[in-house]
Amino acid sequence: MTTRPMIELKDVQKYYGDYHALRGITADIRAGEFFSLLGPSGCGKTTLLRTIAGFEDITSGVVMIDGKDMEGVAANQRPTNMVFQSYAIFPHLTVEQNVAFGLRKDPRTKEEKAKAVDEALQMVGLKGFGKRAAHALSGGQRQRVALARALILKPKVLLLDEPLSALDKKMRENMQVELIRLQRQVGITFILVTHDQEEALVMSDRIAVMFDGEIAQLDDPETLYRLPKSRRVADFIGHMNFLPAKVVDEANGEIDVDVQGLGRCHINAKQAPGTNTGGEASIGFRPETLTILYEGQSASDRETTGSVEEVVYYGDMTYYDVKLDGVADPVRLSMRNVPGRPVLDRGTKTRVAWSPSALVLFR
Amino acid sequence: MDIKTRWGRFTRTPAFNGYAMISPTAFYALLLLAAPLGTVVYLSFMTDGAGVREVINQPTIGNYLTAWTDPIYRALMLRSLFVSTLVTLATVILAFPVAYYISFFVTPNKKSLWLFLITIPFWTSYLVRVFLWKVILGFNGVINSGLISLGIIEDPLTWINVNVGAIVVTLAHAYAPFAILPIFVALEKIDRSLLEAGRDLGETALTTFWRVTLPLAMPGVVGAVLIVFIPTVGDYVTPDIIGGGKIPLIANVIQKLMLGIDNMPLGSSVAVSAMLIVGAAAAIFVLINARFLKVKK
Numbered sequence: 001m002t003t004r005p006m007i008e009l010k011d012v013q014k015y016y017g018d019y020h021a022l023r024g025i026t027a028d029i030r031a032g033e034f035f036s037l038l039g040p041s042g043c044g045k046t047t048l049l050r051t052i053a054g055f056e057d058i059t060s061g062v063v064m065i066d067g068k069d070m071e072g073v074a075a076n077q078r079p080t081n082m083v084f085q086s087y088a089i090f091p092h093l094t095v096e097q098n099v100a101f102g103l104r105k106d107p108r109t110k111e112e113k114a115k116a117v118d119e120a121l122q123m124v125g126l127k128g129f130g131k132r133a134a135h136a137l138s139g140g141q142r143q144r145v146a147l148a149r150a151l152i153l154k155p156k157v158l159l160l161d162e163p164l165s166a167l168d169k170k171m172r173e174n175m176q177v178e179l180i181r182l183q184r185q186v187g188i189t190f191i192l193v194t195h196d197q198e199e200a201l202v203m204s205d206r207i208a209v210m211f212d213g214e215i216a217q218l219d220d221p222e223t224l225y226r227l228p229k230s231r232r233v234a235d236f237i238g239h240m241n242f243l244p245a246k247v248v249d250e251a252n253g254e255i256d257v258d259v260q261g262l263g264r265c266h267i268n269a270k271q272a273p274g275t276n277t278g279g280e281a282s283i284g285f286r287p288e289t290l291t292i293l294y295e296g297q298s299a300s301d302r303e304t305t306g307s308v309e310e311v312v313y314y315g316d317m318t319y320y321d322v323k324l325d326g327v328a329d330p331v332r333l334s335m336r337n338v339p340g341r342p343v344l345d346r347g348t349k350t351r352v353a354w355s356p357s358a359l360v361l362f363r
Numbered sequence: 364m365d366i367k368t369r370w371g372r373f374t375r376t377p378a379f380n381g382y383a384m385i386s387p388t389a390f391y392a393l394l395l396l397a398a399p400l401g402t403v404v405y406l407s408f409m410t411d412g413a414g415v416r417e418v419i420n421q422p423t424i425g426n427y428l429t430a431w432t433d434p435i436y437r438a439l440m441l442r443s444l445f446v447s448t449l450v451t452l453a454t455v456i457l458a459f460p461v462a463y464y465i466s467f468f469v470t471p472n473k474k475s476l477w478l479f480l481i482t483i484p485f486w487t488s489y490l491v492r493v494f495l496w497k498v499i500l501g502f503n504g505v506i507n508s509g510l511i512s513l514g515i516i517e518d519p520l521t522w523i524n525v526n527v528g529a530i531v532v533t534l535a536h537a538y539a540p541f542a543i544l545p546i547f548v549a550l551e552k553i554d555r556s557l558l559e560a561g562r563d564l565g566e567t568a569l570t571t572f573w574r575v576t577l578p579l580a581m582p583g584v585v586g587a588v589l590i591v592f593i594p595t596v597g598d599y600v601t602p603d604i605i606g607g608g609k610i611p612l613i614a615n616v617i618q619k620l621m622l623g624i625d626n627m628p629l630g631s632s633v634a635v636s637a638m639l640i641v642g643a644a645a646a647i648f649v650l651i652n653a654r655f656l657k658v659k660k
Contacts, residue, residue: 053563054562055559055562055563074562074567075559075562075563076562076563076564076565076566076567080563081563081564082559082560082563084556084559084560085556086554086556088554088556088557088559088560090557090560090575091557091579092578092579092654092655101561101564101574102564102565104565104566104570105565133657149564150563150564153564153565
């Protein structure tokens with residue numbers, strides 16, 4: 001499936017007066033993929049989404065949708081539909097009328113349209129809600145109406161602007177799964193804007209992490225999580241521990257680094273995915289790559305010693321802040337709470353297993 | 364004792380606080396609104412006496428029979444409704460673009476300045492404004508003398524003064540702010556993403572206006588219509604001054620009956636009848652638009 005991408009962005013620039021909102025966005029979004037724009041507020045992710053939708057003019061660059069240049073094409077002429085953050089459900093219309101809003105120019109008969117509306121409502125789990133007044137719906141229901149209203153038009157691209165941010169945690173998790181299911185069912189390209197890294201990891205085929213109007217990294221969730229290209233990306237997605245390090249030797253795709261508290265490590269060049277900025281080097285690792293060794297256990301690779309400084313119990317997991325010997329700041333590690341594995345007390349001396357293969361080098 | 368404790372408990376409820384808060388206004392309204400209205404209704408069922416301001420305490424529905432059968436009152440009422448309808452149409456249709464402009468195009472920090480500017484006409488007395496319109500539209504007024512001195516016309520235009528058109532222009536100007544404000548408020552409440560949603564779902568700017576903006580602005584439009592329509596039916600200063608007394612409306616005849624001819628019972632019954640007709644017209648209008656008014660948010 002090496003067809004042309006559904007959306008091609010080429011050096012997209014956007015200024016609001018003096019403010020440089022988008023600083024040269026270049027990316028391809030594949031047909032049928034679930035793509036996320038992830039970043040803190042003000043990073044330009046919503047602006048980029050609105051640019052694709054046609055609500056914002058770009059200062060320079062090219063936006064192509066399905067091979068067509070979108071220059072001068074208004075929002076109502078684009079093969080995209082949007083689920084707004086506020087859902088933008090028309091309060092003066094019923095659920096049915098909301099869903100059918102975009103069908104005005106549809107040449108189908110009234111009966112066929114009514115059938116399509118019913119099907120769309122059924123698809124989002126709102127069967128039988130058609131006659132209700134839209135303003136009487138709950139947040140989750142409004143969201144479903146917004147989805148049905150957009151999907152009934154069979155757009156090439158569905159744009160979702162932080163659609164889950166207004167829902168409570170349980171509801172959000174349910175909707176995440178439903179959105180994935182829906183996306184697979186309809187096969188439409190979904191572009192999701194979110195500031196919630198967990199949401200992006202769970203739902204997306206690929207994620208573009210944005211900072212300050214630029215894409216910092218564009219990768220699939222696993223690569224993004226395991227091999228972030230910069231400390232900033234690493235910090236934004238999940239938790240990452242950083243230790244000062246010094247590159248000692250580098251040859252044939254292998255790197256030798258001296259890491260504070262962990263000693264000399266031999267790592268693969270792939271573990272340094274970021275560009276070499278020439279700044280101070282540091283080594284990063286995720287909490288789950290460290291393991292506390294209980295009595296009688298031994299490390300499969302390397303181990304070091306330390307003492308537990310803080311314990312955060314989460315039910316299924318326990319997070320420990322452990323001060324490793326020879327390291328100034330404590331590092332965070334996580335352990336699954338399996339039966340027979342006691343939660344350690346603060347101040348406990350412990351051994352910690354780790355492996356150089358889980359380290360990431362930033363420099 | 365029981366009553367005392369109950370009263371004590373009542374004075375601590377939020378309801379009591381509410382009543383306490385509105386009681387001065389309620390008292391004022393009762394005294395200055397309900398009492399005169401009650402008096403007018405009472406008078407309308409009485410018999411006129413021979414003396415000045417004399418009313419004989421003898422119940423009758425004769426006044427209403429006269430009010431509803433005499434063609435003069437019917438004609439004046441219809442003319443009043445016609446003028447009010449014209450004024451309302453002109454005012455609301457002209458007010459909408461102004462409200463729309465302030466809501467959608469004026470930057471948020473300048474909106475209150477604009478609203479302030481719109482209230483400027485209220486700085487002068489209504490009478491002064493009416494006379495100003497007379498100066499502008501009159502037989503030897505600004506427009507006529509201007510056009511004559513420019514050689515565009517030879518004789519003064521008569522259709523711009525002393526007629527229904529001049530009354531409509533004057534009243535529409537006087538009531539413009541009352542129409543702009545409710546429409547502005549309704550437009551302000553519209554979530555702007557709804558308009559984007561309209562565009563996103565394939566509508567042009569114009570069709571989005573018809574399908575989204577206008578229906579959502581209807582509560583304000585309905586309010587504006589009522590605010591303009593109801594008082595203009597009762598206006599008697601403007602027809603008197605602008606119309607030069609030649610185009611009396613229903614309020615003028617009520618005034619004549621009450622003070623000139625000194626038939627207070629008949630005047631009262633015409634007034635009550637006019638009130639009922641206006642009330643019915645307003646109620647019908649609200650019912651027609653009920654589906655727009657149900658929408659919360």
